[in-house]
Amino acid sequence: MNLKTIAIGALALTAISASIATISVAQTQSNSRLDVVKKRGKLICGVNDKLAGFGFLDSNGKYSGFDVDFCKGVAAAVFGDASKVDYVPLTAAARFTAIQSGEVDVVFRNTTYTSSRDGEVGVDFGPIVFYDGQGVMVKSESPAKRITDLDGATICTNQGTTTEQNINDYGRLKKKQFKVVTYSDFDKVMAAFDQGRCDAVTTDSSGLAARRATAAKPEAYRIMSEIISKEPLAPFFAQNDSRWADVVRWTVLSTIYAEEIDLNSRNIDGAKTSGDPVVRRFLGLEGNSGKGFGLTADFAVDVVKAIGNYKEIYDRNLGPKTKLHIPRTLNANYENGGLLYAPPFR
Amino acid sequence: MVKTKNDPVRWLKENLFSTPWNTVLSIVVVIVVGLFFKNLLEWSFTKARWAVIPANFRLLMVGPYPLEQLWRIWASLIAISLAAGFSWGTSTRERPLARAPFVLLGAIALLALVWQFGNPSGTLVPVACIGLVAGVFIGRAIKTENRVHYYLWTVLFFVCVFLIGFDFGRGGVPSSLWGGLLLTVLLSVVSIVASFPLGVLLAIGRRSKLPVVSGFCIVFIEVVRGVPLIAVLFMAQLFVPFFFPPDFPQLDKVARAIIGMTLFSAAYMAENVRGGLQNVPSGQDEAARAIGLSATQTLFLIVLPQGLRAVIPTIVGQFISLFKDTSLVEIIGLTDLVGIGEAVRNNPDWLGVTREIPITLGVIYFIFTYSMSLAAKNLEQRLKTSN
Structure with missing residues (x-):
């Protein structure tokens, strides 16, 4: 091999890696994950498929559980349709890589929110869904x-x-x-x-x-x-994408807020006639909270209708009627001595 | 001699109680084995909650595969039964029809009708059985060349893979929804089918006189054999995504697992095949060249057939171990048979049911691996007689 060949080879390699780098930069600088999700028409949600109550396969082969319900909630917020989710079961080892590589949009997988994960792993965390x-x-x-x-x-x-x-x-x-x-x-x-x-x-x-x-x-x-x-335990997603972070954050918060103001999947349609400004703002009838996230004004209605408020989600998956029967303690609303507290919708 | 063989008391005396030491050993063994089976039977008839199996039967078979798309699996299964019957019928056309397999098939069909496999579409099991029997008769009636069967199975392989996932306009079934036995079988069949030719090529390449070719093959084989399969799978899952730009369509997990397993298995296959090739006396090669065959013809007509025949047991052993190794994909988040078993154990309705599922999975794995070794034995015998 003479010098010329080596030089040409090196040049070619540099050119290839440079173009790959440009593509990657161009891609990362492109739109928020929200646009990717909307364009795809489906949410890709990383979950656990082996944790009773939080994420598992039911006898019909459908993903089910507390974490899975929040995936449905995000899909409802974005598309108004909770069924537009593809689930990707992730192991504990693969969950952060799946976000870093863009394989999944968001992970709801009983993951402890810690400083090192937030700081070093290259993901951002959403609101805590379970203490x-x-x-x-x-x-x-x-x-x-x-x-x-x-x-x-x-x-x-x-x-x-x-x-x-x-x-x-x-x-x-x-x-x-x-x-x-x-x-x-x-x-x-x-x-x-x-x-x-x-x-x-x-x-x-x-x-x-x-x-x-x-x-x-x-x-x-x-x-x-x-x-x-x-x-x-909190959901997480790719870092430095605040629009997408807002969508996930306010989806979770809307379920907590709905419980605070006594709205649930059964009464939320009837609440449209309510005169209470707090309720009216939550339903998107006044103000336009959802617009700021790139969602519809009434995204919270879609979320609560699809998966219920926090209490309904909890009771369905972990509550006294289930076999797990985990007491709510820290996961009760702040008015009941728990830690759940949602910022206001206004 | 014949009489002593049939006399149980005499046999016991000669074999189990011949010396005091043997007597003690026999008694201890009988007690231990007896206790084991007593406890096992007691547990399986009184404590075990076998209901977990029929309740989750579909899940164990196909995982989260959507119910409304199950026809794809049934169509593939019925096509496979027909083809299997056809090949079976052809291969046994010279001999009278054995009755035992048909009795077994009938029993399975009847059982499926009665029990339904926890699912109304279980009635399609008899259809598949009838397909198999029909295939046998077609195979016996029509005279076909071996070539026809090779083409048939190659085409069928692609048709089935296509059928399982392809979008016919009403939405396909993404590989993330493949699971259970379906995924296990798919992973192993695709990896086996792909790794065999690759392994043969690597083996031939390693014997090549061109240093570039043989060097590449040696490096590939030794590197892959020096790494555990689990590391290859992790590599495929965790590193491959970073080789592509973020919004690039990702190669799906199943494909990544298949590629990992194929490359891994091919390296071992290459060494097995090379062993077979070395087994062929050099006189064969020289004789073939002397009668004017080209190097390629010598390889494919003389050396390879003899070399491969010598290593059938090793190759089948490797296929069996590959079949079992597919269970490792559970740790990369694929829900194969073992993964789905874990998932079922974590269904809140069945929490605390821990032993029934692993036992059932063991039986399923055994049925598959034992059938594979039976098939291999059959193949060996046939090749021996045709020699």
């Missing part, structure tokens, strides 16, 4: 009243999550010795717990509640009231 936190469950007959009473006890959890780190951190902080044992998945953790190989189990409290509720004898287990970590 979770790591808890500890013991057998009912256990003498331990508080987590610190478990000094020297064996605490079991599943691998590959931050729960192991959290319980170890907690033990170090409180100067207690926990023997932490991990299993590959939580079914095995529960089996070990039932066989008496673990004195306590730990994971997110929603998970504990679900395990307790679906056990053969729920009364045999007791969930301690302390929470040792914050796990606020």
Whole structure:
């Protein structure tokens, strides 16, 4: 190979990479994701397909669950039609890549909102849809009243999550010795717990509640009231796209706001005759809140009609009538002692 | 001798209780195995909630594939049964018809009619069975060359893949909705079909006298064989998207998984095939050249047929392991048979039902892999007799 060939090869390579770079820059500088979604006519939503209550496949093969309902809500906000969603099941490992590569528009997949994910991973988070936190469950007959009473006890959890780190951190902080044992998945953790190989189990409290509720004898287990970590679950999307961020944010907020002002999927049509300016603005009859996001003025009506207000979504997927029966606690409205609080629609 | 073989008491004495040590061992083994089966049977008849299987049968078979599009799967299945019957009929036309398979088919058809497989369209199972039987009779009646069957299956392969996903104007079925056994079978069939020729080419390339060709093949084979499949799949899922600009239409996940598995399997295939090629005595090659065959003719008419025949068991072993390896796609977010099993376990209606599904999946995997080894055995025997 002579010098000339090398030079030509190098030139060609540079030209190719430069053109690819230009294409990428041109593409990223193009319109908001909202325009991409509208043009496509469908929302592509990243979900979990293996988490009871939050995202799973029902017996008919339809995606279902708390997170999935919010995907439908975003589709309803954009298209006025909650069925215009393609779901992409994502693993924990692939979820951020799926946003970075543009494979999905938004991810609703029980993801904890943390500073490093927001700062380093290259995604932006939407409003918190579920306040979770790591808890500890013991057998009912256990003498331990508080987590610190478990000094020297064996605490079991599943691998590959931050729960192991959290319980170890907690033990170090409180100067207690926990023997932490991990299993590959939580079914095995529960089996070990039932066989008496673990004195306590730990994971997110929603998970504990679900395990307790679906056990053969729920009364045999007791969930301690302390929470040792914050796990606020929020949707996320590509960063630096505030128009798309607004759409996702206000879709979630509209369900929370609807609960605050007592609107739900059944009464929202009748509310159009209401004289209350707060209701009228929410319905888009006064002001034009939705227009600013590139949506219709009454996008919130479409959202609430399609998936209901926050309470309806919660009750349908996680509430007392479901097998999971997770108490609302932090996820109650602020007026009921919870953390849900939506900024006003005006 | 014949009498002792049929005498169970004598057999027991000779084989299980011949020495004190053997007696103890036999008793312990019988107790352990007995306890295992007792517990298993007790569990499966009293505690197990087998209802989870019929309730989610469609999900296990096709995953989130939409109900109103299921005709695509049925059409493919019926076409495949017809073709399978046809090939089967042709291959057995010299022999009298065996009865056992038909009894089995009849039983399956009857069972499907009664049980419906948890779904009214289960009535199409008998149709597929009838198709298979009809195919057998057509195959026996019409004299065809082998070539016809190769063409038929090649065409059928593309027709089925097309049928499963293609948009006929009323909306196709995107690959994100393929799942369950359908996805497992599709992934393995496509990867097997694609990796075989690729593997043969790589094997031939590795033996090439051109340093560029053989160098490329060696590097490819060794690099791919040095990496675990799971890493190849992760690579395909996590890195490939970054090679394209953001708004570029993404190659879908199933295609990426298939490409990953095909390349992986081809590297192993190449080494298996190369083993077979080395097995062919050089005299064969020289003799072929001496009677005036070209290098290509020698390769395809003399060396390859003999080389491949020698490694059928290894190749089938590799196909079986590829079939089972498709379960790894679960960790990249595809809902294959194992993935869908996990999903069903996380349906709130069936929480706490943990063992029934893995057992069922094991049975399904066994049926497929065992059929594959039976087919291979059959093929080997036929090639031996035709030799």
